[in-house]
Amino acid sequence: PVTIRRSDYAPPTFLVDTVELDFDLDAASTTVRAKLALRRNPAAAADAPLHLDGDGLTLVQAKLDGVVLPPERLAFAGDGSLTIAGLLDVAVLETVVRIAPETNTSLSGLYTSGGNFYTQCEAEGFRRITFFPDRPDVMSRYTVTITADRARVPVLLSNGNPDGAGDAGEGRHRARWVDPHPKPSYLFALVAGDLVAVSDRFTTRSGRDVALNIWVRRGDEDRCGHAMDSLKRSMTWDEDIYGLEYDLDVFNIAAVSDFNMGAMENKGLNVFNTKYVLASQESATDGDWQGIETVIAHEYFHNWTGNRVTCRDWFQLSLKEGLTVFRDQEFSADMGSRAVKRIRDVRGLRAAQFPEDAGPMAHPVRPDSYIEIDNFYTPTVYQKGAEVVRLIHTRIGATAFRRGMDLYTARNDNQAVTIEDFVTAMQDASGIDLSAFYGWYDQAGTPELTASDSYDPATRRFTLTLRQQTPPTPGQPDKHPVPIPVAMGLLGPDGAPQATRLAGENAAQPGTRTLLLEGTEQSFVFEDVPAPPVPSLLRGFSAPVRLRGVTRDRLRFLAVHDTDPFVRWESGLQYAASVMLEMVAAQQRGEPLGFDAALAEAVANTLAAAGDDPAFAAEALSLPGEGFLADQMEIADPVAIHAVRQHLRAEIGRRCRPALRATYDALAETGPYRIDGTAIGRRALRNTCLAYLTAAGDGPLAKAQFDTATNMTDSLAALSLLADTDGAARDKALATFHARWRGDDLVLDKWFSIQAMAARPDAIAAVRALYTHPDFDLRNPNRARSLIGAFASGNPSQFHDLSGEGYRFLADAVIALDPINGSIAARLVGPLGQWRRQAAARGTLMRRELQRVLDTPNLSKGTFEKVSKALL
Ligand code: HT7
Ligand code: ZN
Numbered sequence: 001p002v003t004i005r006r007s008d009y010a011p012p013t014f015l016v017d018t019v020e021l022d023f024d025l026d027a028a029s030t031t032v033r034a035k036l037a038l039r040r041n042p043a044a045a046a047d048a049p050l051h052l053d054g055d056g057l058t059l060v061q062a063k064l065d066g067v068v069l070p071p072e073r074l075a076f077a078g079d080g081s082l083t084i085a086g087l088l089d090v091a092v093l094e095t096v097v098r099i100a101p102e103t104n105t106s107l108s109g110l111y112t113s114g115g116n117f118y119t120q121c122e123a124e125g126f127r128r129i130t131f132f133p134d135r136p137d138v139m140s141r142y143t144v145t146i147t148a149d150r151a152r153v154p155v156l157l158s159n160g161n162p163d164g165a166g167d168a169g170e171g172r173h174r175a176r177w178v179d180p181h182p183k184p185s186y187l188f189a190l191v192a193g194d195l196v197a198v199s200d201r202f203t204t205r206s207g208r209d210v211a212l213n214i215w216v217r218r219g220d221e222d223r224c225g226h227a228m229d230s231l232k233r234s235m236t237w238d239e240d241i242y243g244l245e246y247d248l249d250v251f252n253i254a255a256v257s258d259f260n261m262g263a264m265e266n267k268g269l270n271v272f273n274t275k276y277v278l279a280s281q282e283s284a285t286d287g288d289w290q291g292i293e294t295v296i297a298h299e300y301f302h303n304w305t306g307n308r309v310t311c312r313d314w315f316q317l318s319l320k321e322g323l324t325v326f327r328d329q330e331f332s333a334d335m336g337s338r339a340v341k342r343i344r345d346v347r348g349l350r351a352a353q354f355p356e357d358a359g360p361m362a363h364p365v366r367p368d369s370y371i372e373i374d375n376f377y378t379p380t381v382y383q384k385g386a387e388v389v390r391l392i393h394t395r396i397g398a399t400a401f402r403r404g405m406d407l408y409t410a411r412n413d414n415q416a417v418t419i420e421d422f423v424t425a426m427q428d429a430s431g432i433d434l435s436a437f438y439g440w441y442d443q444a445g446t447p448e449l450t451a452s453d454s455y456d457p458a459t460r461r462f463t464l465t466l467r468q469q470t471p472p473t474p475g476q477p478d479k480h481p482v483p484i485p486v487a488m489g490l491l492g493p494d495g496a497p498q499a500t501r502l503a504g505e506n507a508a509q510p511g512t513r514t515l516l517l518e519g520t521e522q523s524f525v526f527e528d529v530p531a532p533p534v535p536s537l538l539r540g541f542s543a544p545v546r547l548r549g550v551t552r553d554r555l556r557f558l559a560v561h562d563t564d565p566f567v568r569w570e571s572g573l574q575y576a577a578s579v580m581l582e583m584v585a586a587q588q589r590g591e592p593l594g595f596d597a598a599l600a601e602a603v604a605n606t607l608a609a610a611g612d613d614p615a616f617a618a619e620a621l622s623l624p625g626e627g628f629l630a631d632q633m634e635i636a637d638p639v640a641i642h643a644v645r646q647h648l649r650a651e652i653g654r655r656c657r658p659a660l661r662a663t664y665d666a667l668a669e670t671g672p673y674r675i676d677g678t679a680i681g682r683r684a685l686r687n688t689c690l691a692y693l694t695a696a697g698d699g700p701l702a703k704a705q706f707d708t709a710t711n712m713t714d715s716l717a718a719l720s721l722l723a724d725t726d727g728a729a730r731d732k733a734l735a736t737f738h739a740r741w742r743g744d745d746l747v748l749d750k751w752f753s754i755q756a757m758a759a760r761p762d763a764i765a766a767v768r769a770l771y772t773h774p775d776f777d778l779r780n781p782n783r784a785r786s787l788i789g790a791f792a793s794g795n796p797s798q799f800h801d802l803s804g805e806g807y808r809f810l811a812d813a814v815i816a817l818d819p820i821n822g823s824i825a826a827r828l829v830g831p832l833g834q835w836r837r838q839a840a841a842r843g844t845l846m847r848r849e850l851q852r853v854l855d856t857p858n859l860s861k862g863t864f865e866k867v868s869k870a871l872l
Helices: 225-242 286-301 314-335 338-357 379-396 398-412 419-430 435-442 552-561 565-589 597-612 614-621 626-632 638-655 657-666 677-695 699-708 712-723 728-741 745-756 763-771 781-794 805-817 822-828 830-837 840-854 861-871
Strands: 014-024 030-040 050-052 058-064 082-084 090-099 109-113 116-120 139-149 155-158 161-169 172-184 190-193 196-203 209-216 250-256 269-273 309-311 415-417 448-456 461-469 484-491 513-517 521-526 534-537 546-548
Touching (some): 058 082, 139 190, 155 172, 190 250, 190 269, 196 225, 209 225, 225 250, 225 314, 286 314, 286 677, 314 338, 314 419, 338 379, 338 565, 338 614, 338 626, 379 398, 379 419, 415 419, 448 534, 461 484, 461 513, 484 552, 534 552, 552 565, 565 597, 565 614, 565 626, 565 638, 597 614, 597 638, 597 657, 597 677, 614 677, 626 638, 638 657, 657 677, 677 699, 699 712, 712 728, 712 745, 728 745, 745 763, 745 781, 763 781, 763 805, 781 805, 781 822, 781 830, 805 830, 805 840, 830 840, 840 861
Parallel strands (some): 014 139, 209 250, 448 546
Antiparallel strands (some): 014 030, 058 090, 109 116, 116 190, 139 172, 155 190, 196 209, 448 461, 461 521, 484 513
16 A cells, blocks of 8 residues: 655646536446546646546546547556547536446445445545545535436535536436535545435625525434524634634535434535434434534534545544544533533543544544545544644634634635635734744644742742653654643642742733743743742643643642632542552552542532532543553553442442432422423433442442433433343343434433443453444444444453453454445454554463454455554
């Protein structure tokens, strides 16, 4: 496989001003006619040939300027692409190709799902539909005509605005769509089939009347309300916060159950995984409701950050993804609790991105090279990319950031640009030199920030010293310092917040201030500090770093006193993590685990104050996850970590039982089901209490909750606790759940996941049995993830069982899946790549399985890249 390098970028030889596409849809053999108006790119050599990407296409005919091209003019390459030399500067190319949507299991290009037709073109799927310069810097205006059987395929959708429909004879019909906005091929979409719409309208600030439609399979109409509300809220928010309006007469969303990712922002025709559209009280958890709001917003926000202003090449992916994640995070923060949203986002970043940055696939937010671009839709590009945008926001302030966004969209509208264009707009709007921030885009690895301080009572000076260091990552042995904004404050010995005055400043500032660490080490001197203070650092997680050097005493103090909710939560978490890591060491030595009474005290205090903000309390009560703890250890010990966490949960449950039970009872659902922040927070807190009580031996409580639950959040919380237990209640609950939900794929996914994540000694056997269950389908990405992904990523103590059977299962599944859907196989293989963080006995077994995957003939490029890099 070929490595593509960022430094090799060359502009396209030809631009395509307009594209006319004509689809004659048939599941077994679809004919695609394309007419491309070509123009030689002034930026390319005068005699350069036309390069057209193609993948798996059967060419029926190619005409240049009305003349059929003979075979000798067509130079096909091994990857399916086509080169044609000898073109004039302006030319019209017409091609006819055949494709077979029903045998397309990769879900890239045109494929069928449940008898309907869908496309997925990002990143390189358009070349599976027609010959085209399939790269984001070729932007064209599209006109699309679709013809299909009227009875079987009554709905025909594409990008842009509808432009007529009619009869095509012989039981077929036709529809035409015109997209007035130039777009790259990755934003092309076609959806056709037997679908029904849930419709609404939205009037933009400048008065455009937009028809909103969510297209689903018959029977799902009553589960689209939340998605539609989220869409309207997103449209309003983008107008209010960024002044960005929608720009077509129609906004269509189509939901499909076979989909590789969460959703896709195709211009005017978003395609969504059903998981991020469909929700009802009975079938969706609170997490599902929140996921829908986030993903709907994310795809909608792409209309400006991604579609109107797109990426020059795929190395710039974070230009649209990091920025759009930042925008969706801010939207969700505005819709609910900002503090809780930030805590959850940071949890997510540390669960997925930090380990990635410390593993074999570590790469910069703007990667330098790739073999398969699908492998770079990563937490680093998305979540760390969003953190880098947030760093810039913090550095220049909200007002300048908004001016920068205005400048960015105005300057680059309808263009394919680079990360430089974004940073330059922010720099020009703020007048602040941001050149050092490129370090965040181009350097992989998580910086470690160490804080130390001293207080001089004689001068009343407090000196805070910050130091940064980034560990090496593959291909980047030497790291440079990056600018780190550290939002902070000082607390007095009584816990009261203090105003701060840095040496050289005239007046003290109240509240939070932001220090900027620019070099490797820097000291900040605070004047007029009456007594030794406790610094509160990295408020709101102002930079994606690992903060070191805060003592346990200070963590306890900050967890109680700090004004910043993020630091209060973080300090509690880090305190618990530090205690738990010590317990892990004790467990490894075979010593008794003991118990730190401060943890029970913290739980009691949190429960006592929980009424003020139940959602925050639920976060504060959640112990550090097993993955988080493993990530703190040089060599992880998943089995010991699991034992310690279980022990601690049971111990806290026993010691705090009355308070936990009182909170659990007080939060019982009484009124009608609601999904606002307060109701969600109450359920989260109640289920956190249930988990502790169950760990302490109160088994019947989970059973009772399962039996009486009236919503999916409570039902699933109870079922997942029961799934960890032994006995008849467990089996009965799982059977009841399956019988009740076997017709609902999204809920059945949860049934698979819960069992895959049950930390029981028979987990691997259970997972293997589920793999052959009649409801398991390897071809459906949601189902594959719900079993294979949930086990390998969500059940560390069993996946890492010393028998190596967990690894063997994952490798078997990846080998079976790769020829069906290489993209999903490459994603699922990830956990095996973390072998360096495991003890030698496990590492050897993991490497053996990686090698077995690598030795498989005809491996996809994506899986090859993941596995070969993991073995380096
Ligand atoms: N921009 C979208 C990415 C995406 C994708 C990428 C590779 C293969 C399949 C895919 N489906 C969607 C989603 C987003 O970030 O908004
Ligand atoms: Zn996106």
